[in-house]
Amino acid sequence: MKKLRVLLADDHNLIRAGLRLVVAQQPDFVVAGEAENGRQAVAMAETLAPDVVVMDVGMPELNGIEACRQIREKRPETEVVMLSMHSDEGYVLRALKAGARAYLLKDSAEADLARAIRAAADGKSFFSPAVGKVLLEDYIRKLERTGAEDTYELLSPREREVLQMVAEGKSSKDVANSLNLSVYTVETHRAKIMQKLKLKSVPELILYAVRKGIIA
Amino acid sequence: MCGWWDKVDDNKGVPRETPDQPLPRALHWVLTIVFLCLLGIMLGSGLAALHDLDQMHDAERAARRVLAYRSEQEMLSQLDAIRRLFERNDLLDSLELEILRQSDELRAWNDRQLQLTDQSMVAQFAQLQSSLTRSIVLSLASGFLLIGASMLYIFRLEGQMSGRYAELARSRAELEQLSARLVEAQETERRKISRELHDEVGQTLGALLVDVGRLSAALPDARPEIKNQVGHMKSVAERAVQSVRNLALLLRPGMLDDLGLVAALEWQGREVSRNSHVEVDVESENVAEDLPDDYKVTIYRLVQEALNNAVRHSAARTARVRVEQTDGHIAVMVSDDGQGFDPQRQRGLGILGMEERVRRLGGTLAIDSHAGQGTTVRAELPV
Numbered sequence: 001m002k003k004l005r006v007l008l009a010d011d012h013n014l015i016r017a018g019l020r021l022v023v024a025q026q027p028d029f030v031v032a033g034e035a036e037n038g039r040q041a042v043a044m045a046e047t048l049a050p051d052v053v054v055m056d057v058g059m060p061e062l063n064g065i066e067a068c069r070q071i072r073e074k075r076p077e078t079e080v081v082m083l084s085m086h087s088d089e090g091y092v093l094r095a096l097k098a099g100a101r102a103y104l105l106k107d108s109a110e111a112d113l114a115r116a117i118r119a120a121a122d123g124k125s126f127f128s129p130a131v132g133k134v135l136l137e138d139y140i141r142k143l144e145r146t147g148a149e150d151t152y153e154l155l156s157p158r159e160r161e162v163l164q165m166v167a168e169g170k171s172s173k174d175v176a177n178s179l180n181l182s183v184y185t186v187e188t189h190r191a192k193i194m195q196k197l198k199l200k201s202v203p204e205l206i207l208y209a210v211r212k213g214i215i216a
Numbered sequence: 217m218c219g220w221w222d223k224v225d226d227n228k229g230v231p232r233e234t235p236d237q238p239l240p241r242a243l244h245w246v247l248t249i250v251f252l253c254l255l256g257i258m259l260g261s262g263l264a265a266l267h268d269l270d271q272m273h274d275a276e277r278a279a280r281r282v283l284a285y286r287s288e289q290e291m292l293s294q295l296d297a298i299r300r301l302f303e304r305n306d307l308l309d310s311l312e313l314e315i316l317r318q319s320d321e322l323r324a325w326n327d328r329q330l331q332l333t334d335q336s337m338v339a340q341f342a343q344l345q346s347s348l349t350r351s352i353v354l355s356l357a358s359g360f361l362l363i364g365a366s367m368l369y370i371f372r373l374e375g376q377m378s379g380r381y382a383e384l385a386r387s388r389a390e391l392e393q394l395s396a397r398l399v400e401a402q403e404t405e406r407r408k409i410s411r412e413l414h415d416e417v418g419q420t421l422g423a424l425l426v427d428v429g430r431l432s433a434a435l436p437d438a439r440p441e442i443k444n445q446v447g448h449m450k451s452v453a454e455r456a457v458q459s460v461r462n463l464a465l466l467l468r469p470g471m472l473d474d475l476g477l478v479a480a481l482e483w484q485g486r487e488v489s490r491n492s493h494v495e496v497d498v499e500s501e502n503v504a505e506d507l508p509d510d511y512k513v514t515i516y517r518l519v520q521e522a523l524n525n526a527v528r529h530s531a532a533r534t535a536r537v538r539v540e541q542t543d544g545h546i547a548v549m550v551s552d553d554g555q556g557f558d559p560q561r562q563r564g565l566g567i568l569g570m571e572e573r574v575r576r577l578g579g580t581l582a583i584d585s586h587a588g589q590g591t592t593v594r595a596e597l598p599v
Contacts, residue, residue, distance in 0.1 A: 012415070014423035021430070058414075063474045085418070085461055088486060090471060090479040106422055107454060110429045138486055145495040145534075 004121055005032040007050035009041035009067070010083065011059045019054060022113045029117065038062025045071045045078055052117050057084040057091060065098045072099030079120040083109055087134040089207060096203035101169065102126035124169045127210045135211035152212055154196045162189040166202065167209030250366045254359045261351035268347050272340050279333055290325060294318045396576045403513055410468035418460045425453045469516065476505045477512045481519055485537055492527040494552070500539040503546070511597060514573045515539065515548050521566045522550035522593045530554025530591060546599055551592040559583040
């Protein structure tokens with residue numbers, strides 16, 4: 001069986017050692033290499049062609065988000081799992097916009113890392129449960145304080161289905177196949193969802209889904 | 217650490233405004249006074265001369281009157297003498313002789329009187345001329361003296377003034393330099409401590425947390441008290457990680473380096489919303505990602521301070537942060553719907569700190585606040 005090749009990028013030896021142990025415990029994973037900063041991670045991703053890069057957000061020389069963007073540009077087939085100390089939506093959204101599939105908090109990295117790497121390798125989204133919780137709390141507080149309405153209530157059941165599948169990382173074609181709809185209809189649903197939720201991009205849509213607990 | 221926004225008395229503030237140069241105004245006054253004095257002297261001496269002339273005129277008239285009166289008296293006395301001669305019935309010859317003699321005497325007397333009057337007139341005119349000359353010379357001399365003295369005074373004042381102005385400008389420049397260095401030093405120090413906390417303490421604790429997590433995962437069948445112990449260790453480590461992270465973020469938000477200004481401001485807004493009663497809305501437009509670090513830090517600290525004030529002093533319910541970049545400058549606005557204050561009277565160190573940071577970059581800061589009408593802080597920075 002072909003093993004998943006994982007590149008670890010973190011500027012701290014201790015953290016990297018911890019990650020290496022977790023990855024090495026999985027029989028179907030192999031550590032392809034280790035990078036100490038963003039620049040090195042981009043270079044190693046190009047030469048080692050890993051399936052998944054596990055990347056720390058805050059790194060010297062080139063931060064993880066920028067490194068993620070460059071890796072995804074140069075090697076779209078390599079997926080990125082972002083590791084961060086922050087559950088703030090600013091980080092999550094920018095990581096998603098840079099092309100990351102999964103977003104893990106360092107606190108819970110050892111528990112969820114294997115799942116996150118597998119999900120990312122399959123092209124699916126994965127978020128630490130705590131991230132969704134923080135995003136949801138922010139969202140609810142804002143609704144309560146400003147008296148705005150919960151836009152989720154505006155979606156039809158079919159639109160909610162499409163929202164979940166798109167947020168999970170499925171393409172319009174995949175969604176059309178599994179719901180027995182035409183691609184055109186799915187595209188229309190997507191556009192209506194974006195309009196109703198006032199979202200501008202797929203990363204924002206994924207963030208919304210994480211916040212609402214639709215995906216995790 | 218947070219002391220720079222604490223309140224201080226009003227009068228402890230550093231003088232901000234340089235006084236306008238008062239020199240042209242003083243000069244104006246001095247010249248006016250000199251001019252008035254000169255005018256007064258001229259007028260005075262002119263009046264004195266007129267008065268002299270008037271006096272002379274009177275004297276002349278009096279002299280003429282005296283002369284006429286005396287001639288009449290003289291004539292009368294001569295006629296009396298002639299009458300007396302007739303009464304004595306003297307000879308015609310002697311009469312004729314007497315008349316001739318009398319008339320000669322009269323003429324001689326008249327000549328003498330005329331000469332005397334002439335002399336006195338000449339003397340009076342000479343006196344008038346000399347008095348006029350004297351007063352003209354006097355007024356000219358005093359005028360020149362006054363002009364000289366006031367010029368001297370003005371030059372001296374001017375010298376003193378420019379000396380003081382230069383001194384003031386120098387000490388102000390020094391003060392600015394000093395406070396700029398202070399701000400810089402503070403920022404560098406914060407970044408260093410934050411980096412140290414985050415990298416060393418935070419990461420070590422993080423690694424510990426990972427280890428404890430693995431330990432607890434590796435002990436599924438252990439005794440409950442050991443599992444409890446490990447669980448407790450994990451929560452302690454988590455708390456430590458959290459507090460170190462918060463401390464590091466307060467000192468220097470990593471977002472500023474990782475994600476740029478806009479993300480850091482949005483994060484800050486959410487953070488304030490999470491931890492206070494104020495709901496913060498952050499908007500930004502056209503803000504360049506590659507702003508120089510000075511600008512990022514200045515705007516970030518400004519917004520941090522303004523939001524802090526809104527939370528601590530204003531009892532606001534909502535606050536709005538708006539950052540907009542247009543050609544050549546960035547406008548930052550933080551407004552709240554709190555109770556407001558009088559920015560002329562209540563100036564905390566925090567506001568001074570904001571002013572200092574903004575001025576370092578050549579920008580301006582305006583605080584608009586009235587009791588009961590909320591507060592708006594506006595800053596404009598040239599880019």
